[in-house]
Amino acid sequence: MTQSNDDAMWRNRFILMNLTRIGGTIVVLIGLIIWQGDLLREGGSVAVGVPMVIIGLAASFGAPKWLARRWRTPPRP
DSSP, X not given: OOXXXXXXXXXXXXXXXXXXXXXXXXXXXXXXXXXXXXXXXXXXXXXXXXHHHHHHXXXXXXXXXXXXXXXXXXXXX
């Protein structure tokens, strides 16, 4: 790879990791609004909001670590 291609690859990886964090945070916020607000029904919806919050937290914290392991050179078991 040339220097330009290598820089572009790392820039794109950095952007993707940050987008996964931002996306997870957005899912958490939407889940909290559904859980505590009157968006879906009066008084909030625990059955929909709590799983969204948990999934958003897992995506926000777990996905960047998973991506880093996937991109590690050389790959470890």
